[in-house]
């Protein structure tokens with residue numbers, strides 16, 4: 449295809465997907481909708497919901513207080529963070545393995561991903577991956593980047609430990625994301641074709657802990673507003689995918705939406721980036737990108753990082769700045785998503 453035709457084709461594809469998306473959205477909003485959280489409260493009582501939420505908030509905060517800052521590979525915070533994840537998994541009765549990848553630029557010439565497998569242990573079972581990264585940038589506590597996600601993954605492990613499922617749930621704490629997605633690129637690169645085929649979807653948790661509910665506090669990458677406008681209030685969790693991952697994205701979004709709650713948690717979806725997302729480099733800035741490159745469905749959950757959070761990569765990225773009820777809603781929503789995807793049995 450010549451270059452000009454190619455560009456016209458890409459623009460047409462994007463327009464078609466947007467139109468399709470708008471139509472589907474309006475069909476969905478015409479259907480009767482109720483506040484699903486009310487339904488949950490009706491079933492187990494509002495008091496229990498509050499008590500459950502406050503113990504979840506405390507559990508998230510406890511992990512973030514324990515997680516060391518300055519998690520640059522080679523520094524003590526990095527090794528201590530890895531040890532802390534292993535220790536907490538052990539306390540939840542969840543086994544894990546360290547999957548090492550050779551990387552000559554790392555201080556120890558190797559990066560170490562941590563992998564925990566839950567649900568089905570059958571070698572042919574479908575696999576759903578949920579990932580976060582435990583490394584960080586220098587001098588930052590990294591509570592939003594990526595501490596909140598590390599905590600959510602640990603609490604998911606605790607909630608799903610010992611429960612039977614039809615599929616495998618693979619929780620991965622990637623190393624060296626900040627160094628250029630080194631841990632995830634190495635991990636995907638080492639998978640056989642058969643192992644790649646088993647992975648039916650990846651949910652990568654980017655920064656997921658910061659909100660700013662004042663008007664004018666949310667921005668977006670240049671030009672994105674032309675096709676996607678979630679408003680200028682930084683109060684939503686974005687579920688971003690490429691076009692090929694749209695069906696998987698829809699299952700994730702519909703699992704999270706029942707946990708939407710005014711003033712606490714809102715979900716937005718963005719999914720009309722073609723191919724591997726090369727037209728919008730900002731959308732490739734985390735560990736889902738290597739999975740896109742391997743044609744594996746993947747979504748990124750994000751608070752949009754520096755497009756909302758002024759503490760991004762700074763000393764001020766602390767626990768005190770996070771919106772813990774927002775993180776707790778994400779955790780509850782993800783548990784529901786995984787129960788649905790992997791057909792997890794009851795406790």
Ligand SMILES: [Zn+2]
Pocket residue numbers: 585593626761
């Ligand atoms: Zn970062």
